[in-house]
Amino acid sequence: MICAGDISASIEHPLLERVTVLANDRVATGVGLIALHAPRVAARIEPGQFVHLRIARGSSFLLRRPFSVHLAGGERIEILYQVLGEGTRALAARAPGEEMDVIGPLGRGWTVPDGAAHALLVAGGLGAAPMGMLVARLADLGVAASVALGAPTKERLVALDVFEAHARRVVLATDDGSAGEHGFVTAPAGRLLAEDRPDVVYACGPEVMERAVARMAADAGVPCQVSLERLMACGIGACLSCVVATRSGQKRACCDGPVFDAKEVLWDASEVPPRH
Amino acid sequence: MPPKSPRDTDRHHEQGSRTGPDVESSVTDNQTGTVDLRVKVAGIELRNPVMSASGTFASGFEYAAFVEPSRLGALVTKGVSLEPWAGNASPRIAETASGMLNSIGLQNPGVEVFIARDLAWLSTWDVPVVVNVSGHSVEEYVAVVERLDAEVGIDALEVNISCPNVDAGGMAFGTDCSSAAEVTRRVRAVTGKPLIVKLSPNVTDIAEIARAVEAEGADAVSLINTLLGMAIDAHSFKPKLARAVGGLSGPAIKPVALRMVWQVSRAVGIPVIGMGGIMTGEDAVEFMLAGASAVAVGTANFVDPTATLRVIDGIVAFCREHGIARASELTGALRG
Numbered sequence: 001m002i003c004a005g006d007i008s009a010s011i012e013h014p015l016l017e018r019v020t021v022l023a024n025d026r027v028a029t030g031v032g033l034i035a036l037h038a039p040r041v042a043a044r045i046e047p048g049q050f051v052h053l054r055i056a057r058g059s060s061f062l063l064r065r066p067f068s069v070h071l072a073g074g075e076r077i078e079i080l081y082q083v084l085g086e087g088t089r090a091l092a093a094r095a096p097g098e099e100m101d102v103i104g105p106l107g108r109g110w111t112v113p114d115g116a117a118h119a120l121l122v123a124g125g126l127g128a129a130p131m132g133m134l135v136a137r138l139a140d141l142g143v144a145a146s147v148a149l150g151a152p153t154k155e156r157l158v159a160l161d162v163f164e165a166h167a168r169r170v171v172l173a174t175d176d177g178s179a180g181e182h183g184f185v186t187a188p189a190g191r192l193l194a195e196d197r198p199d200v201v202y203a204c205g206p207e208v209m210e211r212a213v214a215r216m217a218a219d220a221g222v223p224c225q226v227s228l229e230r231l232m233a234c235g236i237g238a239c240l241s242c243v244v245a246t247r248s249g250q251k252r253a254c255c256d257g258p259v260f261d262a263k264e265v266l267w268d269a270s271e272v273p274p275r276h
Numbered sequence: 277m278p279p280k281s282p283r284d285t286d287r288h289h290e291q292g293s294r295t296g297p298d299v300e301s302s303v304t305d306n307q308t309g310t311v312d313l314r315v316k317v318a319g320i321e322l323r324n325p326v327m328s329a330s331g332t333f334a335s336g337f338e339y340a341a342f343v344e345p346s347r348l349g350a351l352v353t354k355g356v357s358l359e360p361w362a363g364n365a366s367p368r369i370a371e372t373a374s375g376m377l378n379s380i381g382l383q384n385p386g387v388e389v390f391i392a393r394d395l396a397w398l399s400t401w402d403v404p405v406v407v408n409v410s411g412h413s414v415e416e417y418v419a420v421v422e423r424l425d426a427e428v429g430i431d432a433l434e435v436n437i438s439c440p441n442v443d444a445g446g447m448a449f450g451t452d453c454s455s456a457a458e459v460t461r462r463v464r465a466v467t468g469k470p471l472i473v474k475l476s477p478n479v480t481d482i483a484e485i486a487r488a489v490e491a492e493g494a495d496a497v498s499l500i501n502t503l504l505g506m507a508i509d510a511h512s513f514k515p516k517l518a519r520a521v522g523g524l525s526g527p528a529i530k531p532v533a534l535r536m537v538w539q540v541s542r543a544v545g546i547p548v549i550g551m552g553g554i555m556t557g558e559d560a561v562e563f564m565l566a567g568a569s570a571v572a573v574g575t576a577n578f579v580d581p582t583a584t585l586r587v588i589d590g591i592v593a594f595c596r597e598h599g600i601a602r603a604s605e606l607t608g609a610l611r612g
Contacts, residue, residue, distance in 0.1 A: 013340070054579070054580070062371070062374065062375065062526055062578075064578070231369050232369075233376065233575075234332075234338070234581070236339070236341075236581065238338040238339065238354075238577070239332065239369075239378075239578060241368050241369040241378065243366060243368070250362065255338075
């Protein structure tokens with residue numbers, strides 16, 4: 001299905017690039033960071049965009065896996081991934097020097113509103129993954145960033161070093177209280193929203209967290225962007241697996257998102273679209 | 277060399293400058309050399325036997341960065357219905373061993389938007405266009421076919437009587453000889469365009485269905501659509517698909533598809549378009565040996581957006597290796 005506007009828009013089409021594993025390390029409990037030599041994707045990728053990674057060939061799982069790019073620089077991209085199933089277990093086993101291929105850059109990433117002086121980033125768990133490039137970009141643009149970073153436990157906090165390097169303020173929360181505040185990240189997020197009066201809020205994490213942050217931002221009258229996660233097959237807009245219900249109709253997370261304006265998202269309907 | 281189309285073959289070069297392939301992998305030019313890839317199906321001459329399978333390639337726009345539509349034997353669009361369909365609830369896909377389940381539910385913008393947007397774009401390319409038609413009722417199939425019959429940019433229609441993912445219509449028409457025959461008869465009456473009927477594997481005897489649609493004037497049959505399946509997440513005690521059941525595709529279904537193509541091609545006189553788990557040129561050759569005149573590549577497009585080109589190249593390589601001058605010689609060449 002061709003989206004309205006797609007045909008006339010001067011979209012930059014994605015690349016199919018063979019990449020080489022540079023490093024692949026465990027960085028937190030159940031979380032890996034893989035660095036890939038991907039010069040063409042690295043040169044073009046924007047914060048919040050993703051790549052569609054073919055992890056293995058000749059295995060019993062066929063499909064690619066979409067991963068947001070955590071950091072990019074020079075000819076290198078870095079991906080944070082949680083080991084959840086067959087695909088990510090295979091990814092964790094890939095060794096430096098091995099080759100894969102990626103399609104990318106894909107999707108619409110974060111946008112920085114004109115004139116923004118202060119941003120709030122709210123990340124839950126692996127929701128920090130698409131925010132590494134974002135916090136670095138904000139620093140480049142001179143936008144002050146506050147970060148609320150949450151995880152189930154201290155051992156599962158990720159990307160703290162990146163946030164601390166670029167943000168003005170980082171507040172932690174863990175479900176078990178082993179680091180930072182005891183409880184969900186939405187509590188410090190709400191406080192930072194009131195104290196720092198950001199011009200824009202960025203949220204990524206479990207959908208229930210994103211929805212809560214979107215509500216707080218709306219109540220405060222601050223624009224909010226959310227990065228949504230969906231199962232994807234093609235990753236390029238053809239298969240319609242990754243639909244998101246929005247106020248302007250059904251959108252595809254892969255090419256209309258994954259970053260959406262939070263007030264456009266129909267949160268309940270996004271799980272249960274109308275049946276014909 | 278591919279046949280010259282009556283359409284302006286230069287137009288795609290302008291398009292190509294915007295969305296031309298930018299693929300670094302080892303996709304080679306489709307150097308056919310001495311191998312003649314042309315095949316004829318349902319009265320249409322195809323420059324090679326490889327089509328896109330409906331629902332896996334949209335209308336080709338999203339793939340144009342990887343595959344110029346004019347490289348394909350034919351471009352088969354995603355199913356189009358009379359009115360817009362919203363499709364099913366999410367999750368709509370689940371990965372399974374060597375395959376995947378989908379229950380997209382034929383989400384599409386309806387025939388008018390399809391004509392104005394997708395077909396207008398497709399018409400700028402030199403490629404035979406096959407439009408896949410969906411309906412909840414016989415009347416809806418007829419209405420969509422009547423509407424599409426008026427469009428010059430369409431080379432053939434593929435009637436989908438085999439989608440397992442809609443509540444009314446869809447597969448229901450393809451699992452019974454009399455309803456399959458009725459849909460075929462009714463749409464045949466309102467179009468002079470070549471008519472392909474896409475068959476469901478979820479039947480006891482697919483050859484019987486094929487004979488029924490042939491008798492009502494189908495110019496070709498395409499098979500197989502997906503196999504009805506299910507995946508369960510034991511940890512949550514829930515089905516993986518929101519709709520519980522969906523259609524299985526990918527290499528997992530290839531043996532079933534080959535068997536059915538073989539059975540149908542022996543039962544009917546019209547051409548068979550074979551599909552079901554084709555990932556490589558050799559897979560495509562197997563379908564042709566089983567009796568297919570052409571093939572379609574589906575799930576493979578999701579894995580590798582250049583899959584159709586690799587399959588074409590693979591057929592060429594196979595023919596060269598085996599000293600076969602014309603790809604059409606492969607059709608039904610299975611030895612005893």
